Amino acid sequence: MTAVLPSIPGARDTPAPAAFRAVQVLEYLGSRTEPATLTEVALALGIAKSSASNLVSTLEVARMVRRAGHGWVLGYKVLELGQSMLASTTLVAEFRRITNALPTLQNDTALLAALDGMEVIYLARHDGRQPIRLASDIGRRMPASVTALGKAMLASLTPEDLDRRLADVTVLPRPTKRAHRTTVELRRDLAQVRERGYAIDDEQNTIGVTCFAVPVVATGQPIAVSTTLLTQRVRPELRGRLIADLTSLARQLATFANG
Structure with missing residues (x-):
């Protein structure tokens, strides 16, 4: 069973819906202990699989997510940013x-x-x-x-x-x-x-x-x-x-x- 993200304000209620969805992808991947497939990401966010693919591909370019087997996990850039935040x-x-x-x-x-x-x-x-x-x-x-x-x-x-x-x-x-x-x-x-x-x-x-x-x-x-x-x-x-x-x-x- 695929977990669904907690109820929070919708992406369309924000000034930048795509950016909001990208953050949701990161939060979802961060909540898992195993790689997530595009289908699981789409179900968790309640969006089309094609939209999930576009989001994940963009995050991959930014090194925020990476491939792991047949799924996706958080990228090392997330750790780098987290460490930078704590250091500052x-x-x-x-x-x-x-x-x-x-x-x-x-x-x-x-x-x-x-x-x-x-x-x-x-x-x-x-x-x-x-x-x-x-x-x-x-x-x-x-x-x-x-x-x-x-x-x-x-x-x-x-x-x-x-x-x-x-x-x-x-x-x-x-x-x-x-x-x-x-x-x-x-x-x-x-x-x-x-x-x-x-x-x-x-x-x-x-x-x-x-x-x-x-x-x-x-x-x-x-x-x-x-x-x-x-x-x-x-x-x-x-x-x-x-x-x-x-x-x-x-x-x-x-x-x-x-x-």
């Missing part, structure tokens, strides 16, 4: 500089992420010095409801913004049995996040892995920082030191972001 983002540089100076967090995995709808996008990573490193790839998306980063950012939203994002949510992802089953459970968790100042992913995303996250109170798009470690390493003293470092990191990033 001073917030990422500050994240790395500050994390390297923190007494405990410098030794562990740390992540910087932004919130896009009900998904987390990983922007930067600090690998630390642990023999087993647990981190997601930069640019990867994850459901916000099962990550400490996502819950930290959701908890930092205004009530109106949170209600808007949850309005169309009918089913929450449950990668493990510890993940929330309903938005009522999620809202209860978010209330606890606001009260204590940090979020916890206690094996809601991956069994054996625990994460802590703190929101960065800054203007603009919601962002947060986190640390990821094996659950068996979580002890009260280490937990306290990591959260203290995350809080310090979040405050310094907020000061930087807010100018």
